[in-house]
Amino acid sequence: MPEKGDEKGRDQVRFTKIEYQLRLPFIMYADLESILRKKSTCEPAPTTSSTTQHQHHVPCGSCIYVKSSDNRFFQTPIVNFGEDAVEKFLDQVLATASECRQYLENVIPMEQLTQEQLHEFDTATHCFLCNKEFKQGEKGVKDHDHLTGKYRGAAHNKCNLNYRIKAKDVKIPCVIHNLRGYDAHLILSAAKPHHGEITCIPNNMEKYCSFTIGGVTFIDSCQFMMSPLDKLANNLSPDQFRETRRYLESMYRETSSHVNNVDDMQMAEDYRNHPFIPPTLNEQQQ
Numbered sequence: 542m543p544e545k546g547d548e549k550g551r552d553q554v555r556f557t558k559i560e561y562q563l564r565l566p567f568i569m570y571a572d573l574e575s576i577l578r579k580k581s582t583c584e585p586a587p588t589t590s591s592t593t594q595h596q597h598h599v600p601c602g603s604c605i606y607v608k609s610s611d612n613r614f615f616q617t618p619i620v621n622f623g624e625d626a627v628e629k630f631l632d633q634v635l636a637t638a639s640e641c642r643q644y645l646e647n648v649i650p651m652e653q654l655t656q657e658q659l660h661e662f663d664t665a666t667h668c669f670l671c672n673k674e675f676k677q678g679e680k681g682v683k684d685h686d687h688l689t690g691k692y693r694g695a696a697h698n699k700c701n702l703n704y705r706i707k708a709k710d711v712k713i714p715c716v717i718h719n720l721r722g723y724d725a726h727l728i729l730s731a732a733k734p735h736h737g738e739i740t741c742i743p744n745n746m747e748k749y750c751s752f753t754i755g756g757v758t759f760i761d762s763c764q765f766m767m768s769p770l771d772k773l774a775n776n777l778s779p780d781q782f783r784e785t786r787r788y789l790e791s792m793y794r795e796t797s798s799h800v801n802n803v804d805d806m807q808m809a810e811d812y813r814n815h816p817f818i819p820p821t822l823n824e825q826q827q
């Protein structure tokens with residue numbers, strides 16, 4: 542064991558993987574819908590214990606929403622209905638992840654620095670990434686966000702090179718509420734060889750903490766927020782539905798000329814009536 546006050550700092554543990562501090566540039570949120578089809582069955586014998594299957598879950602649709610750390614990015618949700626809903630959903634998730642990676646390959650040049658930022662850079666004594674002091678005569682480099690072009694601070698050259706998004710390796714997770722208890726069964730049953738390699742972190746033989754298909758990691762938001770989605774949504778105030786508002790505003794922009802004055806009540810009403818799933822399936826949806 543190194544002694545306290547060791548000259549080379551071996552008595553301290555430091556966080557060195559500074560690239561892990563980067564915000565994920567893209568994340569997908571998704572959900573699958575099923576209809577419940579009744580199963581015809583025989584009456585079990587009343588004298589013995591038995592299990593009777595009375596419903597069959599048939600996937601009928603899905604929705605994917607992509608969110609970026611760059612707020613200027615907006616894409617309307619990707620919705621699909623019909624047969625082979627889960628297979629189509631997987632195709633769309635993988636295609637979307639590939640589009641996101643292509644988007645990241647386009648590096649935005651750094652914006653012109655303000656006088657204040659220039660002064661901050663000229664007088665910087667420490668690297669803003671690793672917090673270590675610049676050595677005597679060493680000059681920091683200007684680090685900027687490749688997605689937005691915004692200046693972030695003065696950094697060591699090495700830190701600057703590490704602190705960047707690698708478009709080919711970047712993780713683009715897909716978050717689904719109650720994935721572990723429901724959607725995972727549908728997704729894994731529908732995965733085909735062309736979707737790519739499957740790896741998973743299992744809880745047991747039937748449930749998985751998370752799994753990866755073709756480079757996209759599926760995670761369960763229910764493991765972080767243990768409440769039904771409607772309860773979680775009820776905790777939000779109307780001004781916190783930012784993404785819903787952006788979507789509704791984009792719809793208005795396409796369909797209406799009175800874009801500049803979208804009334805909250807009207808938007809809420811439209812949201813409730815929006816046909817995410819066909820009306821005929823509304824009553825039977827899971």
Ligand SMILES: [Zn+2]
Binds near residue numbers: 669671
């Ligand atoms: Zn540094």
